């Protein structure tokens with residue numbers, strides 16, 4: 001890849017990774033740590049891979065402050081498999097779980113959970129096509145857990161604060177994991193597909209309270225039972241070895257950047273830059289309630305429909321890719337995950353300003 005052909009990549013997912021990670025991952029494909037072997041060719045039970053998997057877990061624990069009362073698992077099947085695995089493992093047939101509906105991903109989680117127990121949807125922002133985060137909802141009574149989606153990738157909303165409830169939280173953090181400090185011990189379970197903020201597609205990070213497992217007496221297929229993966233250290237079957245390797249490299253990068261507090265600072269600075277332009281530019285506006293705006297996925301709409309095509313064209317001409325909005329929202333979406341450099345956000349702001357001068 002020649003640097004002059006490198007795009008400003010605003011893709012929502014799979015998404016941008018740090019250049020140093022891409023470089024090292026390519027090296028690992030050819031010759032892993034001077035072993036003369038490729039990461040793609042070695043046994044997942046080899047000492048080389050064992051040390052990668054151990055380092056990945058240790059970095060998750062260190063970066064997010066996850067103690068030994070939690071298991072850290074690297075599974076396959078995407079975040080979407082956790083929509084059913086969580087209730088299948090944790091919710092008894094006659095028990096109730098509470099859910100917050102903040103968009104497509106929550107809706108899917110709710111649909112799957114209904115196969116396993118009573119599901120109470122405490123609040124939904126569907127009435128305004130999910131452009132806000134519901135703040136007030138009745139406290140879940142006797143709920144085994146409260147499930148939520150911390151960042152709504154499609155609509156560009158994000159919980160700024162986690163709800164204060166008695167029930168343990170299960171949180172789908174697929175699009176904002178490790179973008180800000182978290183109080184891991186507030187959660188019963190956290191899960192995330194890697195492909196937005198911490199690696200390539202193919203591995204799903206699951207952090208789950210150990211004493212919570214085995215709480216239902218449901219008969220589970222081994223592969224779908226968290227216990228199996230806890231007991232076998234995520235090596236019951238062949239794990240997604242290459243994605244775990246790249247995830248580990250990405251976590252090293254996060255640590256080297258100064259950890260989650262430093263990452264959050266950069267993310268806030270990038271988001272501020274872009275939202276400021278959206279609010280000041282006559283050609284664009286932001287559909288999301290300001291206090292609920294996401295630091296990761298920045299949605300903005302054209303003030304006139306006919307702006308859409310020429311703006312995308314102008315972006316393309318300066319090497320900006322991935323800013324077309326999701327089909328259910330329209331307009332534009334710039335995903336500015338951890339690895340997105342500030343100068344790429346500035347490049348987008350520059351085009352918006354140029355567009356504003358021409359059409360505003």
Ligand SMILES: *Cc1c(COP(=O)(O)O)cnc(C)c1O
Nearest residue numbers: 078079080105153172174175193
């Ligand atoms: C992308 C995404 C998913 C789906 O993840 P898969 O790994 O494709 O199953 C789930 N939840 C959220 C919040 C997402 O952004």
